[in-house]
Amino acid sequence: MERASNSEGAGSGSKPVPAVEELESVVIRFVGDSGDGMQLTGAEFTRAAALGGNDLATYPDFPAEIRAPAGSLAGVSGFQLQFASGAIFTAGDAPDVLVVMNPAALKTNLAALEPGGMLLLDAGAFKPKNLELAGYEQSPLDDGSLANYRLVSVDFSKQVATALQGSGLSTKEVQRTRNFFVLGLLFWLYQRPTKPEIDAIRRRFVRRAEIADANIKVFEIGYHFGETAELFQTRYRVPSAKLAKGHYRNVTGNEATALGIVAAGQLAGRPVFYASYPITPASEILHNLAGLVRYGVTVFQAEDEIAAVTSAIGASFGGSIAVTGTSGPGFVLKQEGIGLAVATELPLVIINVQRAGPSTGMPTKPEQADLLLTLFGRNSESPVAVLAPATPVECFEMTIEAVRLATEHMCPVVLLSDGSLANGSEPWLLPDLAELKPMRLVYRTDPEGFAPYLRNPETLARPWALPGTPGLEHRIGGLEKEDVSGSVSYDPINHEHMVRTRQAKVDRIARGLPPAEVFGGEEGGLLLVGWGGTYGALHEATRTLRAEGCAVSHLHLRYLNPLQSNVGEILKAFEQVLVAELNCGQLSMLLRDRFLVDAKRLNKVQGQPFQVREIVSAARALLPKGVLRELRA
């Protein structure tokens, strides 16, 4: 495509019809001020891609500040989306199209755009004050620094001002519609039908008809602008992906987690109790559940993280499916409570949506550095089961799995999500309801032969005996208990027995787990190992390398404690093992200790997900020099 800079307003007379080019995949990144509505714009474009049948993945990347000073570098909010006609697993390494709402957004994001990439920007925002705030001495629009990109420069501000003249809206309100202008333009460029979006705008602003009208008008003007302004000689079409048949919806990890919590209650036919203290990036779980209380979910916004976990323990004692959700700093505060659930052997699910730390760290940025904290962050020997969903969609089933394990084995289970899973979204092929297995939560009712720590010989779980049950009156607590009877005990031999029993109880969970599966080959060559939200990047990297003929396979762990029984076997079947994590090497440390394998490390701690190319190049460096080994059939 030709550079179409400053051609705004052009076009009259004979209009050349733009050609349509078919693309397999497109990555768009929207960047602007926190108040520019980038998350909304991204989400709306995502909906259009989903309704258009594309496979897709999103990665919202925003600051913790709700409204950082307008135009400042700190206030830049971004939303990246990849949509494709084939299967994709990440939101893309680098954008093909960068939509820029102001100079600060350009400054902080231009480096991500490859030369030749499309830069669609609001020329109206490149005013002296904004340029100064972004640290530009000269406007990048004038100094030739953008020559390597396909620059499409339009004065959005002027367009919306003209469009909404006489609408009665304030200048500020008018300018806030700019994102819908861009959205309209992109709808035209990627040939999306406008009707569903217009309906969506109506629904969204149902209480403010004048704002809905303005946004719709601007959206339509943006769309027609694409057609009339002759900025583009090509329109694009990303055909529908060949997705499996069925019903789809788009979900973020946090939405899927909330749905999993509700579903667990429905599958068990038992009440659910969710307690939480607001914290980024876990709060959406709380928000989602607050709207779903009619499903038998009691939602409690506690006074702090400790009250959240301990109230959940109280509800668990009472027979509820008890869940508490948080992120790193809150998870630290919950540790003593989790220890109480370990000692009293009550079922409890703790969701930690990990974020970059230490301390407050970078609240909106993902990291996977709480694994060792989860395993070892409490006083004494305090084992818990640990699960990690790999994708936003998987948050649903892994949450249900966490509830199942906690209630079957009478122990705390930690679900390690992260900021990129929590806010990232993808299409979800909705499960067949018949495939969701009912859960059987058993409460002890028979007083005959009852003792509070009488164990199931298979699982070692103690009975769940609820207050209100006649004849089962008993006392539990954080003091060490004599096995079976549950009396307070300082007996040395009993203590060691109880420590080992609590460990064995968690270890025995592995007996019921399906074997871990490897993508790629069963043995030989390089094994990439990961866990949690890095799945997409690792999977795509593995596919890329295998397509090139490299003997690379991928093991992604969903169960971190206990590990599935065949993990050691898998690790030993490969010549090389590379553990890729968004931390300084926590899983690799565990695997090296447990299996004495010479696991190499690929670590990134930038508060950003892995890029596919980073993994590809790290893997290549480990492959024998000059030899790309043929894969066995």
Add this chain to the structure above:
Amino acid sequence: MSMEPISLTRRDFVSKEAVRWCPGCGDYAILAQMQRVMPELGVAREKIVFISGIGCASRFPYYMNTYGFHTIHGRAPAVATGLRLARPDLSVWVVTGDGDALSIGGNHLIQTLRRNLDIKILLFNNRVYGLTKGQFSPTAQKGMRTKSSPDGTVARPFHTLALALGAEATFVARTVDTEVQHLQEMIRRMANHKGTSLLEIYQNCPVFNDGAFEDLKDRKLKSDHLLVLEQGQTLRYGAKQERVIKLNPMEARLFAGKVGEDDGGVEVVHNERAADPTLATLLSRLEGPEFPTPIGVLRAVEEPTFEEQTHALAEAQRTRLGKGSLGELLFGGERWDVS
């Protein structure tokens, strides 16, 4: 629920666990009165749960033959909140101490009082940390010398009940461990209160703070030092009821005077049901040596509980939208089909 009348005795509430408080500890008396009152309440034993934190007082649940949960330091109100929200059919009691409730667990206490869940909180106040062997607590009198304050403490103590009234607790009362009948009556009152009830029990620690409440216990002294609050009665005390707490209306403060003396003050009739907690707050701040210590119910008002309001919201959502099903949950939102 069993339809038969529940007939239990004190012994039904005694657990098999050996009681391990120091000889002479005030906790024994409280335990005994609790076991004595429980059978009168008409609540099935299995419906009763005692929840405690950490400290001497917090061993209490082990000795009650009901359901019990000895939790972690300061968190008993939060555990109780979760249990009560999940199980409004249960009678939930919290046993805590001055360190547990007012220091490490201070926030949970005031938040619970603010929310008004139906939880009955017994706060054993001995003004010292006993289990950790004698450090000052947040109710220690200013200047108290302890192992961790050899030259005396410098901070003033909490007025426990003023704190509770600040949170607008719906039931606030005080008693003394040795006032057996009064203690029983206070337990009965809180058992019947719908909402969070806080009973502060002045309790002697014979090892680390012996005699802290001696003026309130000594037979000769106590009539001058105890002000027994009664609904609808004036605030008279003294051996011959000759002394009285009056209100100085110009300065909105209470003062100790004599009955019938023209001192510009007015006698106040105690009304525990007053919606405004101001007078109760004035009472909660009275202390020796200038004033007698009020015992009894300072405040008892009816307000909707947190749990009934929470569950009513869920019920309203069910009425509006239905009780929901798995299918509706998953398929109800915006979706598209691939065929």
